[in-house]
Amino acid sequence: MSSAGARSDAGPIPIFCRREPRVLQISQSERDAVYKAIFARRDVRGEFLPDPIPDEVLQRILTAAHHAPSVGFMQPWDFILVRDPAVKRRIKDGFETAHREAAALFEGDRRERYRQLKLEGILESPVGICITCDRARTGPVVIGRTANPEMDLYSSVCAVQNLWLAARAENLGVGWVSIVHREVLHEALGIPAQIVPVAYLCVGYVSVFHDRPELESAGWLPRLDLRTLIHHDVWGSGV
Template identity: 70%
Template sequence: MVSCSEREALYKVIYSRRDVRGQYVDTPVQDEVLSRVLQAAHHAPSVGFMQPWDFIVVRDPAVREKVKDGFEIAHREAAEMFSEEKREQYCSFKLEGIMEAPLGICVTCDRQRSGDVVIGRTANPEMDLYSTVCAVQNLWLAARAENLGVGWVSIVHHEHIREALGIPDDIVPVAWLCVGYVSFFHETPELEQAGWLPRMELDRLVHREQWGQRAL
């Protein structure tokens, strides 16, 4: 059974989790703390219990610089996709902390780890990728409980990550995470603060029995 205090602690971690971009400090992440966070990630649910994830821990600034180069390429490409008005605001955002964070963690998916036929992946073969994202979320929440900031850098091509880290062709890079202690956590998401998008009301997203059927 979960106690009231344990329940409250879990919700506090969920609601205070943030995508951290620019508040990293120099305090090193101790091995025992990192081990706890990775153990939490490894205990994520996975389709057919295939546990398709691997974790590449990167502290070397030279390797992280290669990842940063990949971000800059994809960042410039992304800027051109927005309208002129949105482009200016987009370019003003701090969207990564690859070099500021003391370490990066690349989470990958081995889609052949349990063979071609996996329980639960027969109708929907992408379930192994979803399982790996569950590991990312576990890692993120455990890191927040350890007062570590995490930032998911999605503005980078997977092939660039693959090349920078020597990832085999049959392994899928899913997430590059910037991890480290921070000076503070924002009260609300930064993009919400900047007025990029508001948080949607839950009532707009809940359907009852059929799509489009709302609660009275």
């Protein structure tokens, strides 16, 4: 088969991913587009539109996620696509429970401010995507995971980030629902006990992307000064 017709199990391979005997150079415009996606990415909660996501667009962002780096090339992720309103409702109910528990951990005015924040778009987004980690996928001994066994979980988080940036490049919004107990996802999505749910993502087109992260705009926390986070050679030797 010619390179023009090459395919993978995940669907058509984008032209820039096809293996050819040449050095792949990134042009300035391509570089700028990557940084634009990074700085324009937002955690979307309340701006989802009901418009369906075309299958080919969904396939592209899943292919991007599947090309994330993984320790030992174990590719521990799976992707559960959620469209059924009844399944979404169960996850939403789980969020509400965890949300109430979280509110009780804050005190005074901060508790009320927390309750007023919109922190998910489970029912509003047309598609939910649960990214999981199969920690036994390639056996008990994995290159690169021998000293730090949690590296497979970190690999799955890389898949989350790849999907998020690809979605932003497709003008799709993504919201990570972290305020939900794992057992809720296990039960609602039929996830086997040995599989770890890493992220439940709300995905869809949106009415607007905010200029700044919502928690920053709301004054919940400021963006830290990068200069205070850089160390040279040893901890505490920053600028």
